[in-house]
Amino acid sequence: MDGPAIRTEKLTKRFGPVVAVDGLDLEVRRGEIFGFLGPNGAGKSTTIRMLLGLARPSGGRAWLMDVPVDDVERAHRHVGHVAGEVALWPQLTGAETLAYLGDLSGRVDAAFRDELVERLRFDPGLRVRAYSKGNRQKLALIAALMTRPDVLLLDEPTSGLDPLMEAEFQALAREAAARGQAVLLSSHILGEVQDVCHRVGILRAGRLVEVAELATLRALGGTVLEALLAGPVPGTADLAGVPGVTAVEPIDGGLRVSVSGPPGPVLARLSTYPLVRLRSREPSLEEIFLSYYEDAR
Numbered sequence: 001m002d003g004p005a006i007r008t009e010k011l012t013k014r015f016g017p018v019v020a021v022d023g024l025d026l027e028v029r030r031g032e033i034f035g036f037l038g039p040n041g042a043g044k045s046t047t048i049r050m051l052l053g054l055a056r057p058s059g060g061r062a063w064l065m066d067v068p069v070d071d072v073e074r075a076h077r078h079v080g081h082v083a084g085e086v087a088l089w090p091q092l093t094g095a096e097t098l099a100y101l102g103d104l105s106g107r108v109d110a111a112f113r114d115e116l117v118e119r120l121r122f123d124p125g126l127r128v129r130a131y132s133k134g135n136r137q138k139l140a141l142i143a144a145l146m147t148r149p150d151v152l153l154l155d156e157p158t159s160g161l162d163p164l165m166e167a168e169f170q171a172l173a174r175e176a177a178a179r180g181q182a183v184l185l186s187s188h189i190l191g192e193v194q195d196v197c198h199r200v201g202i203l204r205a206g207r208l209v210e211v212a213e214l215a216t217l218r219a220l221g222g223t224v225l226e227a228l229l230a231g232p233v234p235g236t237a238d239l240a241g242v243p244g245v246t247a248v249e250p251i252d253g254g255l256r257v258s259v260s261g262p263p264g265p266v267l268a269r270l271s272t273y274p275l276v277r278l279r280s281r282e283p284s285l286e287e288i289f290l291s292y293y294e295d296a297r
């Protein structure tokens with residue numbers, strides 16, 4: 001019992017002609033927060049549903065804490081999860097929901113549950129049908145965390161949370177990992193993944209195209225500069241050869257330049273242009289994906 005917390009071997013799911021998950025080999029260690037990134041439809045939710053035994057693999061196998069996931073009863077003793085679409089009993093209150101789920105698992109630390117309610121500023125007194133999306137997510141998160149499971153499978157758990165609660169969620173995820181729990185966090189929010197995950201896997205069309213330490217992903221990220229110019233816009237070729245420039249495209253009144261590594265050389269070249277304004281921003285996840293695929297080619 002000292003293998004990885006989550007392991008998949010050639011895990012595959014087909015829906016008719018669609019291959020949602022394609023021969024996935026994944027390992028998440030105990031005490032690790034693993035970011036599971038990918039564009040819409042990449043197969044993140046389907047992977048998590050197979051790990052939970054909610055979808056049957058078309059091929060391959062998976063284990064949670066060395067228990068095969070098709071042994072649902074044993075595997076579930078190790079898991080807490082937040083589904084992409086949180087489905088709960090509308091007629092129960094938040095408190096009743098937590099009590100019921102706690103009874104089912106039989107392993108709730110009541111003091112910790114109350115601490116979670118407090119830290120996520122959750123009002124357990126309302127009926128589930130009256131909760132907003134964010135509050136339903138908080139309820140699902142509390143239910144997932146309150147048993148301190150070995151494995152947390154979280155499918156976009158913060159998409160309905162405000163920034164303050166998002167920060168609290170990150171603190172809770174770090175504390176869980178520090179206790180040795182494994183966290184699989186699916187997201188398309190790069191910032192969240194950058195802030196909290198130890199390693200990141202990028203899924204595309206059901207395949208893991210990259211597994212990287214955070215530092216590597218950051219280095220892939222670079223910076224995007226948008227330069228607005230007073231005069232005629234030079235051709236993109238003028239910047240394309242400058243060290244660090246990974247992409248150049250024309251925009252209205254100027255150029256958009258993607259840079260990785262030190263920006264000195266490109267700033268020096270841009271300063272010879274009639275600059276009106278220069279903006280810099282972090283690349284979006286899509287841009288990081290694109291630059292990754294360009295590099296891979």
Ligand SMILES: Nc1ncnc2c1ncn2[C@@H]1O[C@H](COP(=O)(O)OP(=O)(O)OP(=O)(O)O)[C@@H](O)[C@H]1O
Pocket residue numbers: 015018019020038039040041042043044045046047084188
């Ligand atoms: N029950 C289903 N029947 C048919 N196709 C499905 C089913 N569930 C998922 N798919 C398809 O499988 C692929 C992967 O979907 P999945 O929901 O796992 O992606 P995802 O990465 O979680 O996306 P998102 O970020 O949008 O939630 C998509 O092409 C989707 O349309």
